[in-house]
Each structure stands twice: as C-alpha cells, then as structure tokens.
Amino acid sequence: MLISLSIQNFAIIDSCEMELQPGMTALTGETGAGKSILLDALGLVLGDRADATSVKSGKKRAEISAEFQPPESSTVWEWLEQHELDDDTSCILRRVVSREGKSRGYINNRPVSIQTLRQIGEMLIDIHGQHEHQSLTRALTQREMLDSTLKSGTALVQVKTAWAELQKARKRLEDVTSDSRRHAERVDLLRFQLQEFNEMQFDSNETDSIEARHHQMANAGQLLEIGNRALESLDGDNSAYSALTKAGRDLEQLSRLDPAGQNNRVEAVNTAIINCNEAATGLREYLSELEVDNDQLEWLDQRLSTLDRLARKHQVDIHELPGVLSRLQQELDALDMTDADIESLRTQCTAHEETYHACCNKLHRQRSKAAAQMGERVSAAMDELGMTGGSFICDLQADQTRESEYGWDRVTFRVSPNPGQPPGDISKIASGGELSRISLAVQLLSRSTDSVNAFVFDEVDSGIGGGTAETVGRYLRELAGQAQVICVTHLPQVASQAHHHQRVSKTVTEQQTFTALQELDEEQRVEEVARMLGGKKITKRTRQHAQEMIDAAADA
Numbered sequence: 001m002l003i004s005l006s007i008q009n010f011a012i013i014d015s016c017e018m019e020l021q022p023g024m025t026a027l028t029g030e031t032g033a034g035k036s037i038l039l040d041a042l043g044l045v046l047g048d049r050a051d052a053t054s055v056k057s058g059k060k061r062a063e064i065s066a067e068f069q070p071p072e073s074s075t076v077w078e079w080l081e082q083h084e085l086d087d088d089t090s091c092i093l094r095r096v097v098s099r100e101g102k103s104r105g106y107i108n109n110r111p112v113s114i115q116t117l118r119q120i121g122e123m124l125i126d127i128h129g130q131h132e133h134q135s136l137t138r139a140l141t142q143r144e145m146l147d148s149t150l151k152s153g154t155a156l157v158q159v160k161t162a163w164a165e166l167q168k169a170r171k172r173l174e175d176v177t178s179d180s181r182r183h184a185e186r187v188d189l190l191r192f193q194l195q196e197f198n199e200m201q202f203d204s205n206e207t208d209s210i211e212a213r214h215h216q217m218a219n220a221g222q223l224l225e226i227g228n229r230a231l232e233s234l235d236g237d238n239s240a241y242s243a244l245t246k247a248g249r250d251l252e253q254l255s256r257l258d259p260a261g262q263n264n265r266v267e268a269v270n271t272a273i274i275n276c277n278e279a280a281t282g283l284r285e286y287l288s289e290l291e292v293d294n295d296q297l298e299w300l301d302q303r304l305s306t307l308d309r310l311a312r313k314h315q316v317d318i319h320e321l322p323g324v325l326s327r328l329q330q331e332l333d334a335l336d337m338t339d340a341d342i343e344s345l346r347t348q349c350t351a352h353e354e355t356y357h358a359c360c361n362k363l364h365r366q367r368s369k370a371a372a373q374m375g376e377r378v379s380a381a382m383d384e385l386g387m388t389g390g391s392f393i394c395d396l397q398a399d400q401t402r403e404s405e406y407g408w409d410r411v412t413f414r415v416s417p418n419p420g421q422p423p424g425d426i427s428k429i430a431s432g433g434e435l436s437r438i439s440l441a442v443q444l445l446s447r448s449t450d451s452v453n454a455f456v457f458d459e460v461d462s463g464i465g466g467g468t469a470e471t472v473g474r475y476l477r478e479l480a481g482q483a484q485v486i487c488v489t490h491l492p493q494v495a496s497q498a499h500h501h502q503r504v505s506k507t508v509t510e511q512q513t514f515t516a517l518q519e520l521d522e523e524q525r526v527e528e529v530a531r532m533l534g535g536k537k538i539t540k541r542t543r544q545h546a547q548e549m550i551d552a553a554a555d556a
Contacts, residue, residue: 001454001484002125003067003090007041009059012506013515023499024480027488028528034515035488035504039458042066043127045095047118052101065094068124071453076123085110091124093117125454128436135452136413136439137427143411145442146394149370155363156406162359163405166352173345183335190332193314197325200306204322235280244273357400360407364398367409371396374445381441382417384471386464387434389419392441413442433462440475453483461491473497477553492532496549501525526550 005018012034027035044050045064055062068091070076080086087108094106095117105117126135135141147156176183234240248269255266304318311318371394378392393414402408414423417434426435436457443455457476461469473494476485480499489495501520508514520528529546530538 001069002486003069005038005042005045006063006065007038008063009056010041010044010054010062010064011037011056011515013037013041014056016515016517018502018517019519020484020486021500022480022484024477024485024487024497025500025502026495026498027486027502027504028490028495028532029504030506031490034506036458037515038504038517039127039456039488042125042456044097045093045117046121046125046127047105047114050095050097050101050103052097052099054097055099059099061096061098063094063096065092067092068454070124074123074453076120079120079123080108083107083112083116085112091120093121093124123452125456126439126452127456128439128458128460136435136442139411142394142413143406143409146367146371146374146396146411147406149374149445150366154366155359159356159359159363159407160405162352162356163403166349166356169345169349169352173342173349176342176345187332187335190328190335194325194328194332196310197328200310202310202321202325204325230283234276234283240276244269244276248273356403360398360400360403360409363407364396364409367396367407367411370394371411374442377445378438378441381445381475382438384468385437385441385475386468386472387417387437390415390417390421391423392438393423431462433459433464436460436462437472440472440479444475444479454486455479455483456486456488458488460487461489461494465491466493469493470497473553474556477556490532492529492546492549495532496529496546497553501528503528 001022002020004020005016007013007016007018009015016038018038027038029035040048041064044054045066068076070091076091077086080091085107092106092108094109096104096106103114105112105114107116107120122135128136136145147154150156248266251266251269307318307321311321314321314324316324374394375392378394379390382388382390382392393416395412395414397410397412398408399410400408402410413426415426415429415434415438416423417429417431421429423429426438437460440457440460460476461472464472469491470493473491474497476487476494477497477499479485487494487498495501501524503518503520503524505516505518506514507516518524526543526546527538529549530542533546534542
C-alpha cells in the first residue's frame with residue numbers, strides 16, 4: 001500500500017505531505033483545486049515523463065517521494081533484492097526534476113534509471129484513468145485476471161509442471177545433438193588425452209611412491225655413508241653398544257656390593273642396551289636394501305619427467321593427475337552416447353510434449369468456461385456502473401506457437417461501452433472513466449489484488465450520478481476490503497463510501513497559487529459531503545443528508 005506522498009515545488013504545490021491509510025480514501029475539492037496535480041505528482045514518481053514545467057515557478061527543482069509498504073508475499077521484495085535495492089522496512093521511490101528539465105530517480109535512496117522506476121511502479125500501484133499506469137490494458141495482466149477466477153487445483157499447475165519437464169528434456173537433447181562437429185571434436189580430444197594416460201600405463205597410486213623412491217635413490221650414496229657411520233657408532237669397536245654393555249656389568253657388580261638403590265639403574269641401562277641393539281639391527285636391514293642403482297635412478301628420472309610433462313599439459317600438479325584422469329573419463333562417458341541413447345531422448349521429448357499439450361488443452365477448456373462467466377458478470381456490472389447495454393468479452397484464443405509455462409492461450413479483453421458498438425480492444429475503445437469503472441468491476445470479480453495491492457481511481461465517476469454513482473462507491477468500498485483504494489471524486493455518493501477523506505483546496509496569496517491537503521475528521525467530513533450535495537449554501541437538511549449517507553455506507 002501507499003503510506004505517504006511528499007511533494008515539494010511541483011506545479012502550484014509549494015509543499016504537501018499526504019499520509020494514507022488502508023481501506024478507501026476519498027480525495028475531494030473544488031474543480032481546479034489541484035486534485036489532478038496530486039495524481040500527476042504520483043505519476044511522476046512512478047516514472048512518467050517530466051519537463052521543466054513540472055517545477056513550481058521561482059524554484060530550482062521539484063521533488064516527489066512516495067513510500068510504499070508491499071505485503072510480505074509481494075514479488076516486489078524479491079525484485080528489490082535482485083536489483084540490490086532492498087530495504088528491510090519499506091520501499092521509497094523518489095524523483096527530482098530540475099528547472100532545466102533534467103530528472104533523477106531513486107529507490108531506497110539509491111540512484112536508478114527512470115525505466116527502473118517505471119518497472120517497480122507497475123508492481124506497486126495501479127492508476128485507473130491514465131493509460132500509462134492502467135494494468136487492465138496489458139495482456140499479461142488480463143491473463144492473470146482470468147486465471148485468478150479459476151478454481152483451485154486447476155490445470156494451470158499441471159501445465160507449469162509439464163512445461164518444466166519438457167524444457168529439461170529439450171535441453172538435454174539439445175546439449176547432446178547441437179553442434180555435432182564441436183561435440184565430435186571434444187570426444188576425439190578426450191579419447192586422445194585418455195590414450196596418453198593409457199600408453200604410459202598411468203597408475204593413480206604411483207605419483208606419491210615414485211617421488212619417494214626417486215628421492216631415496218638420488219640420495220643413496222649419501223644415505224649409505226651416513227647410515228654406516230651411525231651403525232659404527234651403535235655397534236662398532238668403540239660403539240655405544242660396547243660402552244653400555246661395559247657399564248651394565250659394572251652396575252651389576254655395584255648392585256651386588258651395595259644392593260640399595262641400584263636396581264633401577266641396572267634396569268635402565270639394560271633397556272638402553274636392548275634399544276641400541278634394535279636400532280643397530282634395523283639400520284643394518286635398511287642399509288642392506290639400500291643400493292646405488294644408476295639404471296633404476298635413470299628410469300625414475302624419466303618417469304617423473306613424463307608425469308611432469310603430462311601435469312603441465314593439463315595445468316595441474318602431478319599429484320592432481322589422478323583427479324584429471326577421473327574427470328576426463330566421466331566427461332567422455334557423458335558425451336560418448338550411442339544413437340540409441342539420442343533416440344531415447346527424442347522419445348522422452350515427444351512424451352513430455354504430449355503431456356504438455358494435454359495439460360494445455362485441459363487448461364484452455366477451464367479458461368474458456370471462466371472467460372464466458374467473466375464476460376457475463378462484467379457485462380452485468382457495466383449496466384450497474386452507467387454503461388447500460390454495454391458488453392464485456394474475455395476473448396480466448398489457443399495459439400500453439402505461444403508455448404510457455406502458462407499454456408498457449410492468448411487472452412484479450414474486448415469491450416463495447418454502448419449498444420450497437422462493435423467490441424474492440426479495451427485499451428482503444430473505452431474512455432478514461434469507462435475504463436476505470438470496467439477495471440473496478442474486473443478487479444472485484446477476479447479478486448486479482450495479489451501483485452498490486454494499491455489502486456488509484458480518477459474519472460471513475462465521470463458522466464454518472466444518482467444510483468450509478470452510489471454503485472460505483474459501493475464497488476470501490478468493496479474493493480478496499482482487499483486492497484488500498486484512493487479515489488478522486490466529485491460525487492457525494494462516492495465520497496460518502498470512503499473509510500477516510502482528504503480535501504484538496506487552493507488559495508491565492510500575494511498573486512501566488514498554493515494547493516493544500518487536509519485530513520478530515522468526522523465533523524469536517526460531513527461538512528464536505530454536504531458541500532458536494534448542496535454547493536455553496538449548506539442547510540441543516542443538507543448536513544443531515546450527508547450524515548445519513550456516511551452512516552449508511554458504514555452500516556452496509
């Protein structure tokens with residue numbers, strides 16, 4: 001819903017702050033007071049064209065901002081997040097127009113193009129009476145309105161599911177069969193690369209072991225020298241083993257002469273002798289297996305060089321070669337499909353197409369029934385709304401070239417406002433007031449307020465009065481039970497139906513014209529409706545009539 005509208009230096013408005021509430025709000029005032037200027041300002045912040053005449057005389061720039069609070073389920077929040085314009089609390093649109101005619105747009109204080117303002121504006125509010133914001137004239141909205149009248153569990157969900165499955169099957173087949181030359185070249189390259197691995201008899205476990213063996217073999221001479229020197233120290237003529245053995249004998253003799261406190265020392269030395277002996281034995285075994293084999297070292301050099309070249313070719317480390325081999329094989333398995341596999345995919349596509357077509361036909365039948373009912377109900381509403389004898393047609397045409405997740409139907413709203421007038425496209429046939437009233441009827445009948453939950457009606461009561469005007473007011477109040485409604489009106493029958501009432505007035509001070517806006521309390525509201533009923537001279541009876549109209553609307 002629209003929470004507030006702030007206008008600075010626009011047309012004849014010096015400064016105006018408009019706070020709005022849920023439900024229906026009536027905007028009234030004398031002719032020329034500036035009601036249309038408020039809507040022009042709203043249109044500007046929603047992306048309408050601007051020029052230098054928009055700026056109040058004597059001012060450098062005009063600025064209009066509008067704060068909206070979309071429902072939690074609204075797609076507006078997702079749109080804002082996708083465009084990195086999201087805010088946790090609300091959605092604020094702002095437009096600045098300079099005296100030179102230059103214009104800047106902002107969403108949540110971030111600069112955006114005017115086209116972006118227009119995109120989100122269409123999602124936030126629907127202005128009836130100006131075709132620029134009239135969603136009823138858009139084909140997408142017409143289809144959505146028709147679908148909103150379908151009962152739950154319709155074929156629409158089935159169509160969307162079937163379409164998703166069909167798209168996946170088509171994509172899979174396209175991936176396999178498109179650009180066959182490139183596909184074949186890729187298969188040949190993969191086979192060649194895998195052949196390189198096979199010819200060198202690559203073992204996924206060899207990279208670590210070969211490096212370790214090469215390191216050992218390359219340092220075999222130095223290892224033998226150091227190892228033999230260590231062995232001599234452990235078990236040579238003057239080795240640690242000999243010294244420990246001698247020390248052990250001396251400690252045993254000492255223990256016999258003085259047993260107290262010597263057992264731990266004897267045991268410690270004996271343990272050291274055992275460890276020294278085990279170390280010497282292990283070192284002998286290691287040295288016996290260690291040899292300088294130049295032929296083996298040369299083979300290891302060549303093998304590492306081969307692995308290194310292969311790794312560089314694939315731009316990886318040699319330890320990553322096993323993963324490269326696995327990926328190449330997996331890709332080849334995925335691409336190297338037989339003709340039977342491709343034919344199987346074609347068969348699957350055909351089956352999905354048949355399912356999708358069946359769902360589309362089922363949806364078309366449901367839409368056809370709903371379209372006929374919508375035509376009858378809107379036509380009946382047109383009689384009540386001052387277009388006696390007029391007719392509304394929801395034209396539905398199946399077009400299989402228009403496949404989509406919503407089926408293939410083309411939905412067009414056609415209208416004949418007057419008897420004998422052939423039905424035509426609603427955007428071209430209906431006048432501003434007629435279009436507003438038809439849209440009002442369609443919105444109520446379709447309950448299509450999920451995407452846009454704020455409506456502005458201007459000229460909706462143009463050329464009507466009496467009982468028709470009361471019906472229009474009743475329709476507006478009923479729609480306000482689903483969404484916010486703002487109505488510019490000059491008829492008391494409409495204004496009395498509102499939940500809230502604001503009056504626009506114009507004053508002239510020092511040869512300058514100013515427009516002001518006032519939220520009316522209950523007493524002031526009665527006075528305003530009475531003025532609309534009786535003109536300048538307001539009698540007690542007029543005020544009583546106004547109170548009765550307001551009370552009747554509240555009790556309905």
